[in-house]
Amino acid sequence: MASFIPSSADTLEDMLLYTQARLTQVACLDCLASVGVKKNSEHHTSIQWNAAALEACPEFARWDASPLGREIHQGCARLVASIDAAVREGHIDIGAEDGY
Amino acid sequence: MSDTRFLDQGAPPERFARGWHCLGLAKDFADGKPHGIDGFGGKLVVWQDTQGNLNVLDGYCRHMGGDLTQGAVKGDEIACPFHDWRWGGDGKCKAIPYARRVPLRARTQKYPAVVRNGQLMVWHDVEGSEADHDVLPPELAGVGTEAYTDWTWEVLDVPSAHCREIIDNVVDMAHFFYIHFAFPTNFRNVFEGHVATQFMESTGRPDMDGAGYGDEGLVLKSEASYFGPSYMINWLHVDYKGFETEVILINCHVPTGPNSFKLQYALCVKKPEGVDDATADYIGKRYSETFKEGFEQDVHIWLNKAPVQNPLLCEEDGPVYQLRRWYEQFYVDKADVTPEMTDRFEFEVDTTKANEYWREEVARNLAKKAEEDAATPETADA
Numbered sequence: 001m002a003s004f005i006p007s008s009a010d011t012l013e014d015m016l017l018y019t020q021a022r023l024t025q026v027a028c029l030d031c032l033a034s035v036g037v038k039k040n041s042e043h044h045t046s047i048q049w050n051a052a053a054l055e056a057c058p059e060f061a062r063w064d065a066s067p068l069g070r071e072i073h074q075g076c077a078r079l080v081a082s083i084d085a086a087v088r089e090g091h092i093d094i095g096a097e098d099g100y
Numbered sequence: 101m102s103d104t105r106f107l108d109q110g111a112p113p114e115r116f117a118r119g120w121h122c123l124g125l126a127k128d129f130a131d132g133k134p135h136g137i138d139g140f141g142g143k144l145v146v147w148q149d150t151q152g153n154l155n156v157l158d159g160y161c162r163h164m165g166g167d168l169t170q171g172a173v174k175g176d177e178i179a180c181p182f183h184d185w186r187w188g189g190d191g192k193c194k195a196i197p198y199a200r201r202v203p204l205r206a207r208t209q210k211y212p213a214v215v216r217n218g219q220l221m222v223w224h225d226v227e228g229s230e231a232d233h234d235v236l237p238p239e240l241a242g243v244g245t246e247a248y249t250d251w252t253w254e255v256l257d258v259p260s261a262h263c264r265e266i267i268d269n270v271v272d273m274a275h276f277f278y279i280h281f282a283f284p285t286n287f288r289n290v291f292e293g294h295v296a297t298q299f300m301e302s303t304g305r306p307d308m309d310g311a312g313y314g315d316e317g318l319v320l321k322s323e324a325s326y327f328g329p330s331y332m333i334n335w336l337h338v339d340y341k342g343f344e345t346e347v348i349l350i351n352c353h354v355p356t357g358p359n360s361f362k363l364q365y366a367l368c369v370k371k372p373e374g375v376d377d378a379t380a381d382y383i384g385k386r387y388s389e390t391f392k393e394g395f396e397q398d399v400h401i402w403l404n405k406a407p408v409q410n411p412l413l414c415e416e417d418g419p420v421y422q423l424r425r426w427y428e429q430f431y432v433d434k435a436d437v438t439p440e441m442t443d444r445f446e447f448e449v450d451t452t453k454a455n456e457y458w459r460e461e462v463a464r465n466l467a468k469k470a471e472e473d474a475a476t477p478e479t480a481d482a
């Protein structure tokens with residue numbers, strides 16, 4: 001059942017545009033995780049995980065297993081390094097389209 | 101075909117979110133009296149029984165609709181003011197003083213309740229599911245002990261906006277400059293499962309005469325997570341002119357109608373070394389006032405803005421659409437929650453350009469002010 005109900009088909013298109021457009025798959029250089037990445041600028045990064053990627057990442061498994069549980073803010077440093085490498089190698093276009 | 105952007109106001113959802121909602125400080129309900137709380141399109145009654153447990157039921161009696169919040173606590177039960185039917189915390193009618201027997205069907209709606217960190221939480225789900233204790237907000241070590249001040253508690257009524265407006269704040273980097281008078285220098289979001297987090301560092305604007313967070317000496321490091329649809333814990337490291345304080349701010353709400361909610365916030369402070377209790381309480385109150393100003397600034401915007409289903413974003417904005425996709429999980433049946441709603445998502449906002457422009461704007465404001473001050477002759481003891 002729909003919850004917040006848009007009144008126009010264009011809105012649904014916008015939802016797809018902002019959440020899915022221009023995502024490049026980046027494979028982690030250290031594990032089997034593969035995530036969707038977008039960079040609107042050098043300092044901006046958007047990372048879309050899925051369940052399989054999260055399961056493949058040993059860093060997250062380690063945090064989950066620690067007695068205190070995972071700290072929310074932990075991202076994976078190896079993945080960040082992999083994204084940086086992908087940028088250096090020109091696999092990721094840096095720059096936004098019309099705000100997305 | 102016109103190129104004009106259409107503002108899609110959409111329609112608010114027909115249901116209230118599934119999840120834990122905070123109704124207030126547990127101690128405020130512990131006086132043996134019934135308490136009325138507006139929520140979920142109606143009214144709830146809260147009372148403490150003889151074992152010290154807090155019970156929460158729908159506020160209206162299933163007999164003839166009497167207002168239980170105006171009744172009385174008799175033994176462990178809440179007694180209706182109309183014909184004295186006695187309702188137990190499990191939702192069952194336990195006794196009708198004038199009747200041979202209680203009808204088998206005399207069951208009312210109960211809200212599963214838990215006290216967490218000294219606050220009363222209730223589970224709400226239109227599907228009537230069992231309360232999910234795995235998604236309660238975490239226990240806060242040290243809170244409720246001598247190490248922290250007591251919670252403050254404030255309520256702001258928001259009579260004409262949907263509570264998604266306050267959720268949107270999680271990703272709204274730029275409003276911190278315009279509405280709260282701070283430079284957000286670092287801004288990052290992570291959404292995963294039922295938790296949505298904002299990491300932010302900010303410095304107060306020097307051109308705002310100390311309004312809101314607009315004080316150059318105020319540097320915040322903030323980590324704020326929604327645990328479910330309505331309850332945010334904000335861990336704040338506050339540096340005010342070199343005086344550092346650890347503050348825990350709870351920002352939570354209860355929806356009252358399809359387009360209204362009560363915004364509530366609580367705050368406690370880790371007592372700084374060498375500071376007596378009265379002073380620590382005073383510090384807590386002062387921070388509470390600062391955040392009150394902040395929330396009031398937000399509320400003013402919400403009460404006047406239009407709802408928007410299709411926000412138009414620029415490159416410097418946060419991930420509004422992804423946040424709303426996360427928030428959607430609480431408004432669909434449990435079986436209809438999709439992986440996209442709960443999959444981990446990370447977003448780092450680029451604040452560099454924005455802050456360059458804002459620093460220039462503030463410098464211009466300060467220069468203009470200095471000019472004006474110089475032009476106005478000092479009125480000595482007028």
Ligand code: FES
Binds near residue numbers: 164180
């Ligand atoms: S309406 Fe409550 S006892 Fe009759």
Ligand SMILES: [Fe+2]
Binds near residue numbers: 269279280
């Ligand atoms: Fe705000």
